[in-house]
Amino acid sequence: MRPTSVEHTQFVHRSVMDRSSLDINLRILYLFFYVHGLNNALTHYHGHQQWRVDWIVRFEHQTTSTEAPPDSAGLLFSGRFVELVPTYGDAIVQDIDHRVLGSKLDLFHQQEEGPGMVFWHPRGWKLYRAIEDYIRAEMAHSGFLEIRTPQVLARSLWERSGHWDKFGASMYSLSHEDDKRPFCLKPMNCPGHIQVFSQRTRSYQDMPLRYSEFGACHRYEPSGSLQGLMRTRAFVQDDAHVFCSIEQVDAEIRNFCDLLKRIYTQFGFHEYKVFFSTRPNLRMGSDFMWDRAEAALSEAAMAAGLSFDLQPGEGAFYGPKLEFHLTDTRGRNWQCGTVQLDLFLPERLNAHFVSNEGRPHTPVLIHHAVLGSIERFIAILLEHYEGWLPSWLAPEQVSVATVTSNNAAYADRVTRLFQSSGLRAVLDSRAERLGKKIVDARERCIPTLAVVGPRDEANQTVVLRSKRGVQETVTLANAVKYLREECLPPLALRGV
């Protein structure tokens, strides 16, 4: 979507300080609109640090109004409104810390008895589940079979896999008086997935075999390095392992890159950097095998059209890896996705498949995660959106608010209708003024308010009010239709 002339774009200046700086930023943004189209314009705008000193883009959303929202500054453009807000030095950095947002939005807390652990509150868990459900659907769509492997496994397995030797200092050990063997809390899921693979005789016709797991892992981190959800001792990985032949590596890496790009875009991240990490000092296997693994992974990455920077010595102890660092609205980079090519673990744990010549072969193991730690990804999302998550992720997508208590029964019916339509709807029928309910919904970053008054009950309508204050009276059927389009997760909308 591109403006054909300047008349289609409206510059808005209301209740803002420092107009000259705003003017310059608006014109730059407009120029990017013109040259790159809407979505890429935002990326380019953010990519230019020197133009982001005083202003950042806070909202970018559709509007049916020809008027910009009150108390705003920005660009109204072909039905889209992009708001620019001043950053006021460091003040905004405080506001968007995910720990502050987590408390303000009642999402989670941490306490001294569980260092590096997270207590998820009902609203936070809704967000968590929305992410998990979406990833689960994407993985199933990409041919992954979800499994679940034990939290606690005998140390002997970790010794055989090599984790105890290379990673033991970060592992939690435990035992029970009735079973004197030492056990460990799992720090990763790979050995468990290999056990599932090895439970049957596998043939070349079963390859590639793809397993995924929301794997709850524990790793010791020094207490000084713990930081909210960004660095924890307990976290869940959107982990996956592909067992395949060496000839299938290219296609599997390409599939992963497509999956990753689709998912990042869906979460609102359009830019990422790729790093290629090579053999670390502490590693298993021979140099010959590492040469082979590094060559295979870099060839697969190039075949997938990736350009990457080298990180010598940063690979996992069992294989080279690609790291995906995504860029948030403030231009910060976060390492999230990884894909690792492993020629060692399956052999160490005796995993085989029967080739088309009837001989046993060791499969290649591709380890990958798109989000990495879900906890950490939520922290990144909260800061990226400053709490205003997209509707499909918002813990509460719509709040039904009464104007007077006379319409409480109707409001209750509307709420149930929304809930039965798959929406996360809540009812606000408190004996408070409507203004107070609007403020409270904004405080909790609920994207849409559905106001019901006496006229709405008589006409079987609701007034839908967006977070920017744009409102419209619609029939119940249209409200459901609009909200479903706005709020349902991406795959549901694609009919998957």
Ligand SMILES: [Zn+2]
């Ligand atoms: Zn793994």
